[in-house]
Amino acid sequence: MVAIIESDCTGCDLCISHCPFEALLPLLVSPPERTKAKRPVVVVEEQCVGCLSCIGSCPTQALHEIQAPPSAITSPLLHPPKRPVTEKVNRWKKGGLRWA
């Protein structure tokens, strides 16, 4: 799977269109302790299949491969954690981002 180092994520959104499974989405609200102006993008673990299509898309290398999320006891595909509240991103409808 992949994870994002939040402090290294500028919220540029470049990675979003590289995920065919729509597992990379912007948080709806920035965490209160965040110092960067723009909200971060997060990995929606229940949708990430670990295909690594996104891995080279991050200019700050905030996005990196991990064996499993630090909080996972077993595969998050079997027991997904609580889904973060994210913005909706238009990927496939008319005028959507599609796949880079």
Ligand code: SF4
């Ligand atoms: S590893 Fe694949 S499924 Fe997971 S976020 Fe990256 S592109 Fe999406």
Ligand code: SF4
């Ligand atoms: S490409 Fe990197 S810096 Fe940009 S939103 Fe994605 S994880 Fe954050």
